[in-house]
Amino acid sequence: MKVKLFRIGFLQVCLMLALSFTLVSTIQAGSLEGFMGEKGTIKISGGTAHIPVMKEAAKRIMTFNSDIQISIAGGGSGVGIKQVGEGLVDIGNSGRKPTDKEINTYQLNIFKWAIDGVGVVVNPENKVTLLTKAQLVDIFSGKISNWKRIGGVDKSINIYTRDKASGTRDVFWKKAIDKGQITDKANFVVSNGAMKSAISTDPYGIGYVSVGHIDESVAPVALDGVVPTLENVKKGTYKIARGLYSNTKGKPSGLVKKFIEYLFSPEGQQLAADKGFIPVK
Amino acid sequence: MMDRVLEKVVTGFSWICATVLLGTVFSIVGYLLVNGLGTINVTIIFGETDPVDALLFRKQVFDGLFPAMVGTFALVALSVSFAVPIGIAAGIYMAEYCRGGLKRIFSLVFDVLAGIPSIVVGLFGFSVAIFLHNYFYSRIYPCLLISALSLAFLVLPYLIRTTQVSLENLPENIRQTAPALGATKLQNIFYVLIPRSLSGIASGVILSIGRCAEDTAVIMLTGAVTMVGVPKSVFSNYEALPFYIYYISSQYSDKQELLSGYGAAIILLVICGLLFMMAFFIKNRLTYHALYRQ
C-alpha cells in the first residue's frame, strides 16, 4: 500500500514539476511573445528613476515588433501622475505612491514593480561619508553650511535638490529629513541623472538620488550608520525606501496592459534588477 | 597730449577685444572638437543597427543619434513649410501694399513678435495643445505638429522682415520699369521684384531653417521626448538634437553617453554652421545669378 502511494506520489510530483517547467518556460517565452502582432503607441512619462528600465524595455519590445512605438519622457513623479490622469500619456511612472486624492481624482490603477531607496550622496573625493539624521536636517535647512563642521574641508556646502514634481524629493523630504525645510539657496536639478552629474562634478556638493542610480561617480553617505545599498533596502535596515510605480487611468487594456504585464514578467523583473532596483517578485 | 594717450588706449582696447572674442570662440569650438571628434563614427549615430536598415526605416535605432537627427529634420521641414509661404506673403504685403499708419502698427507688432522669448512661444504652444486636448479633440497632445507650428511662429518675423527689407531696398527705377510697360502690380512683383530680391529672401529662409534646427526651449515644452525612435506621424512625439544635448548634459549616466553629447553638439554645430554659411553664400551668389544670368 505504502509503496504504491509513494510511487504514484512521486509520479504525480514529477508530472507537476514537468508541467510547471513547461508553464514557466511558456511564460518566459511569452514575455515578449505577447507583443506579437500588436500595433500602436504607448506614451510613458513621469519618474526619472524609472527611465533606464523603461528605455531598455522599450528597446526590446520595439526591436521585437517594429509596429509598436513607445515614447518615453521624464518630468518627475508629479508629472507622470498628472499627465496620465489628464489622458496625455498612457502610463505615468511615479517614484512615490500616488496619494488617495490623486487615485480618486484620476481613477488611477497603480502597479508597483520594483523597490528602490533614496540615498544621500556626495562627491567621491569627499571624506564625509557618515551623517546622523539630525546633521542631515541641519545641512539641508542651511544651519550647517560648511563642511568643516562635520569633519570635512573648510568649504561651504553646495546643496542640490529636486523640484516639487519629483517623487525622489518627496520621499527624501518625508523620510530622510522629516519634512524639514530645504534652504532656498539650494541648486535645482531636474532628474536623478542630473543630480548624479551635478554631484560627481562638484567636490563640495551634497544631494539625494535613487539608490538604483548610485555608481562610482558618486559616494553614498551612511545615514545613522546604515549605508544606502540595495541589500540594506531589501533587509529593511535602510529605511528610506520607496516603490517604483507605473500608473494607468482606469484599468489598463490592450498594448498598455501587455506592457505592464511585461514589467512583472520574469524578464521584466530581471531588467529592473539589472538596472539596480529590487524586483517585487 | 591726453588725446594721444586716449587714442592709443582705444586702439589697444580694440585689439584686446578682438583677441578675447576670437580666443573665446576658438576655445569653445576647440573644446568640443577635442572631446567629441573622436566619437563621431557610425556607432554614435546608428547604435548597433545597420546604417542601411536605419536609413530605409526598416529597423529602429537605439542608443544612437539617428532618431534625433530625423526628428530635427522633420521638425525643420514642417515648420519651414508653414512659415515660408505666410512669412513671404506677409513681407510682400508690408513692402508693396501697406502704407502709413497701418504699416507702422504692423511693423511694431512684428517687432514685438521678433522679440518674444522662445520659451514664451513654447508656453503658448503647450497651452494651446492642452486647451485643444481638453475642449476639442482628446487625441491631441504636444507633438511634432504643435512644435512645428510653434517654431513657425518663432521664425515668422525673420521671414517677414527679410522679405520686406529686400523688396524695399530695390532701386526705384527697377520698380517702375515693368508698370511703365503695362504690367500689373502683381506681374511686377512676380516677374521683376521677387527675382531681384531672391537672394535676400533666400538667406532669410535659410536663417529660419537654422533657427528651427537649433531651438531648444520651444520643443522642450511642445513634444520633444527622451526616447521614441523615428517619429511615425505628425501627431507623435519625436526626438531632436538640441533636446538631446540638453538632456545629456544634465543627465548622462556614463562616460559613453557624455561623449555622445559632445558628438551631438558637434553635429548640431556643423548643421547650423553650414546653414548659416549657405545663407551668406546665397546672399552673395544669387544676386549675381539673378542679375546677370540670361
Added chain:
Amino acid sequence: MKGIDRFAEKFFWVAAVLSLSVTVLIFGFMVILGLPLFKGGQFFEILSKPWLPDRGIFGIYPMIVGTLSIALLGLGFAFPLCLGCSVFISVLGPKRLGRILKKTVQSMTGIPTVVYGFVGIFLLVPVIREVFESGSGMCILSASLLLAILISPTMILFFSDSFDQVPKPFLDAVDALGGNNAQKILYVILPYSWRGVLTGLILALGRAMGDTMIALMVAGNAVALPDSVLDSARTLTAHIALIIASDFESLEFKTLFACGIILYLFTTVIALLVRSIDSKSWRRK
C-alpha cells in the same frame, strides 16, 4: 488678370493679418489663462513676493531679479567687448584681420545656445568654482559670461553696420585734416552712429532677457533672492521651463503665465524703445 490681382492682394493681406493675430493671440492666451491671478488681485502681489511653494506663496520676484541681473551683467560684459571688436573690424584693425574677424563673427551667429550651455557646464562652471572658491560655480557670473558671448555676434554685426553707414565725406574730411584712425572713431564715427549703437544695445538686452537654455543649465536655479554674482539664481525663462511640469490647474502653474506676461511686456517696451530711437533720421539713406 484683375481677378488674380485682387486675389493675390487679399492673400498677402491675409498672411499679414494672420501673423499679426498670432502675436496678439500669444498675449491673449497668457492673459486669459492667467486670469485667476488678476481676479484675486494677486497679480501685483506675485510680482513682489518670494517663491515659497511649501507655504503657498508663489511670488516671482526673485526670478525677475534673476533675469535682470543676468541680462544686465551679461550686457555689461558684452558691450565694451562688442564696441571694441566692431571698432576693430570697421576701422582700427588691419583690413585682412578685420575681414577674418567679421567672417568669424558671422559664423558665430549660428552657434546654438544649447551648445553654449553645454560647454559652459563642463568648461566654465568648474573654473568659476575653483577660481572664486565659493558656491558651486553655477551662478549669475557663469550665466552672464556665456550670455555675453551669445549676444556678442549680433551686437558686433549691428554696430559694424552702423559704423559703415557713416557718410564717406565725413571720413574723408578727417583724413584731409590729417587725422588718424583712432581720431576718426572717437570724434566722427561714434558720435554719428550713437543711435545705431543704442539700438543694438537695446536689442541685445531683449535677447539676453529672453534666453532660456544658458540660464537653465548654468545659473543654478535656486529660488532665493541672489545676494552676489556668485549666488545661484533663477530667471523667469528658466522658471517657466522648470515649473511647466506641475499641475495645469494649480496656482503654481498659473504663475507661469504671469512670467509670460512680464516677458512679453519687456519685449514690447524694448520694441517701442528701439522704434523711438530709430524714428529719428539716421535710418534714411
